[in-house]
Amino acid sequence: MNMWTRRKWMGSAMGSAVGASLLPLIGAGCKQEPESPEKKQGGASGFRPDIEIKLVAERGEAAIWNGKKTPVLQFRGEVLHGRKDALRESGGYLGPTLDFVRGERVRIRFENKLDEPTIVHWHGMIVPEAADGHPQLAIKPGESYTYEFKVINRAGTYWYHPHPHGRTGFQVYHGLGGALIVRAPAEKSIGLPAGADEHLLVIQDRRADDENRFQYVAKMSNRMMMDRMMGILGDRVLVNGQAYKTIKVARRPNRLRLLNLSNARLYKLAWSDGLPMHVIGTDGGLLSGEEGPRKVPFVVLGPAERVEVWKDFSTHKAGSEVKLISEEYSLLMGMGMGGNRRMMKMGPDNGGGLGEKLTIAKFQINDDAATPGELPKLPGQKPKLAKATREIKTTLSFRMMRGFLNGKQWDMKDMTHVDPDETLKLNESVIWTFDNSSAPGMLMPHPIHLHGVQFRILERNGGGADDLVKGVLDTGDNDTVMVFAGDVLKIQVTPTVPGLFVYHCHNLEHEDAGMMRNFRVT
Ligand SMILES: [Cu+2]
Structure with missing residues (x-):
């Protein structure tokens, strides 16, 4: 038995309590299966993972430049069960690259060996709320949290990072982060370089x-x-x-x-x-x-x-x-x-x-003979969007070194608070406008990220992008979008997983300065 598996897994009292309070919110019609809070402690359950991974956040050192090593925080991982190639070392201080196939069931046993609270969010992945790394689920040093989800995302390039409110920027900056790839068999037939x-x-x-x-x-x-x-x-x-x-x-x-x-x-x-x-x-x-x-x-x-x-x-x-x-x-x-x-x-x-x-x-x-290729032909049509039944609007602003969404901030004392206009219906399409032009305060560019969904960008006025306009893509499926200063941007969102999720600015210093709110899918 190696060093990893000998260590005892500690249950997370906090994680369990919160999990229990969230449980009634994961209802029928969910593409993801409900989880029981007991599983936070890594106990036996009906969830049979294809892949089980151990992931630890801890202090470390990295040789980045000549001279002294850099103190870092880092994720280290190991496959406990299933495909060994579901995880590979990144080569630097970053966490291992996770490589999943669409449809696989994944269990990740996460252990916090930092000296401060943390929790992991799978950025862009559509997972049950208990597996999403909501800030209220942050675990203390020495505690563990077990994530279980089926990979339902399209094949694509995603990532993972910590999400404890107020410390996300610090933790990511010091090295906590890693890539997460989702593959699908159908992608192979396109003939992309591999x-x-x-x-x-x-x-x-x-x-x-x-x-x-x-x-x-x-x-x-x-x-x-x-x-x-x-x-x-x-x-x-x-x-x-x-x-x-x-x-x-x-x-x-x-x-x-x-x-x-x-x-x-x-x-x-x-x-x-x-x-x-x-x-x-x-x-x-x-x-x-x-x-x-x-x-x-x-x-x-x-x-x-x-x-x-x-x-x-x-x-x-x-x-x-x-x-x-x-x-x-x-x-x-x-x-x-x-x-x-x-x-x-x-x-x-x-x-x-x-x-x-x-x-x-x-x-x-390299010195090989050249083998020119043709631009790949990508399959499929642009998805036909359902008719949106509702419109919601969020103003963005930044003042006194704090970020605001509709003039409001993240509330550490009530981390489940949701305003009426922040409630979305399962499988219902809404047009969500982000207005970065009208609220009082400074107008800054904000990369806006929604948890739990991939959305489509409908339109923007492009204000503030200045000489960048030609390279702003606004196409395909997205979970994060730049909203420039003076910009008014509309996206279409159709949530497919119920629960409590956050939306926030992904400028991590803005996020930690309160520019985050909940939305609830019912
Ligand atoms: Cu921002």
């Missing part, structure tokens, strides 16, 4: 001191104001938890899964060779044949968003190099308060590092 021609790039920015320690929100007052307003922006790019990433590629088409796991940075991703980006997928999987592949000069990727790109390296010389870069950009923001608010251009000169030109990764093309 195996060694498929690459996963988890993109993060960090600041570090002379001793290679990550620097979170600055203590210095001016910088601290900037950090809390813009979110943490780092000047060093890490890919898959490593610095100076060079990826060797064959001279043929490759498939790239790009994940923005940065706390606050938005990237304007482009190829250094000036060729367009061919987008084949978004947050929730591949685009339909009617929507993609989509050719754009660059891709705007906000915090927590993912994009899949097809790239033909056969047109490059053997031994040459092409870079994935983030081009310089500026964004409009509404600065100043009350009647004095005016739209200002924020960029590398005045945005605390916002919009800086950065190199993300270098692709080194």
Whole structure:
């Protein structure tokens, strides 16, 4: 028996109590099976997992740069039962990459070995509420929480990260996060590049001191104001938890899964060779044949968003190099308060590092003979959306270093509070408007994320996106969407799992500053 399995699993009294209170809310008609609270303690149950994984959050050290190792927080994992290739090491400080097949039943035994509360959320995954990592489910140090869900999402690129309110930004920044891939047999017939021609790039920015320690929100007052307003922006790019990433590629088409796991940075991703980006997928999987592949000069990727790109390296010389870069950009923001608010251009000169030109990764093309490929033909039509029966609206604002949704904040004393207009009916389509133009306070860009659903973006006025408009995709299935300053954006949401879920800004410094609310699906 190894070190992992010998350790005793502690039951979570808090998790059980909360689970019991949530249980009546998981009713019939749910695509997911109800869970019993006992299972939080890892006891026997009727749920028979195809895959069982142990996941631990703990302190560690990572060799990222020359010199001293960087103290990090990290997820470590192990397959206890089922396919061993459902988990593979990320290579850096990030948690293992989880690789599931649609339809599989998954049990994840999570243990908190940090010295503060935490809980894990499976970003983009549609799971029962008890498995969603709601902040009220946060467990104390030494406690464990067992997640059980069937993988019902479309094949796509998802991720996981902590979600304890007020500490999410800190924990993610220090290394807690990982990729989660969902595959489906049907995807194979499309003939996309696979195996060694498929690459996963988890993109993060960090600041570090002379001793290679990550620097979170600055203590210095001016910088601290900037950090809390813009979110943490780092000047060093890490890919898959490593610095100076060079990826060797064959001279043929490759498939790239790009994940923005940065706390606050938005990237304007482009190829250094000036060729367009061919987008084949978004947050929730591949685009339909009617929507993609989509050719754009660059891709705007906000915090927590993912994009899949097809790239033909056969047109490059053997031994040459092409870079994935983030081009310089500026964004409009509404600065100043009350009647004095005016739209200002924020960029590398005045945005605390916002919009800086950065190199993300270098692709080194190998010496093989070139094998050109054709753009893949994606199957299917754009899904026909049901007629929406209701409209709801949320205003976004930021003032006094705090974020607001409809003028309200996350309530730590009542973490299950839901307003009447935050109640959605199961399987009912609603049009949800996010208005980032009218509320008092500063107007900032906010990446808005809804738990428990994949949604469709209907329209936006595009205010504030400034020179980024050509790379804002607004297509396919999404769980996170950039709402720019001055923007009014409409999405269509059709929840398929009942329960209590959160929606929030995924600029993690904004989220921790209260920019999160519940919605309930009944
Ligand atoms: Cu925000």
